[in-house]
Amino acid sequence: MGEHPIALLIARADKAINEENFDAVVDLYTDDAVLVVKPGTNAVGKHEIRRAMEAIAVHFNGTLDVRQAGMTILETGDTALVLAKTLVSANASPAVERKATYVFRKALDGQWLCAIDNSYGHGVLNA
């Protein structure tokens, strides 16, 4: 079987975020992707997503650690929904588990890319 290509992509994204390799991070998003920076505040497109990631890295003084603790992928055609438990930790911040939701789209070349990145799950309601 092996891992789903989207699970491998998410592992790559986590590694790139933790290493602050933002070129590699934004490569994994569609051109018009939406990232929920915090509930009520979204970054749209690679430029804004990169700026948001850089600001988050500075905020956590380079100690941010993101990893997944389980996920289910619901896929149909060129669209997939990922339900994940995402562990976010950093020095001076307690580790938190988020119920993350990610939507991936498959490009014409077969490559999956993240179109909607909402690590807050239902935390976005009433933001």
Next chain:
Amino acid sequence: MGEHPIALLIARADKAINEENFDAVVDLYTDDAVLVVKPGTNAVGKHEIRRAMEAIAVHFNGTLDVRQAGMTILETGDTALVLAKTLVSANASPAVERKATYVFRKALDGQWLCAIDNSYGHGVLNA
């Protein structure tokens, strides 16, 4: 402003489900849509989705009532993720609130359709 077209579609879907108007329900899904019937069991395509809806209606003896108690829509291009609080009740069953996740896709004619219907949210993990 007015309501988002996807919010109106979900309201139509809830009404059609509650009235057991399954022709109207399946019209709101893409041809290859995935419905999580229960964690670990999916219906794929309009035919399976219709059969699952009919079975659920029989199970609840025609008393199923589905409604939304709040939602946030994250949209980019022809893809949207809905985070919703969905209230499900029926005679002889206690009302439950589900943290539902729906993915909609916009067809070439501009019509949004549901591609992934997971009313269980993170309940699908480890199913």
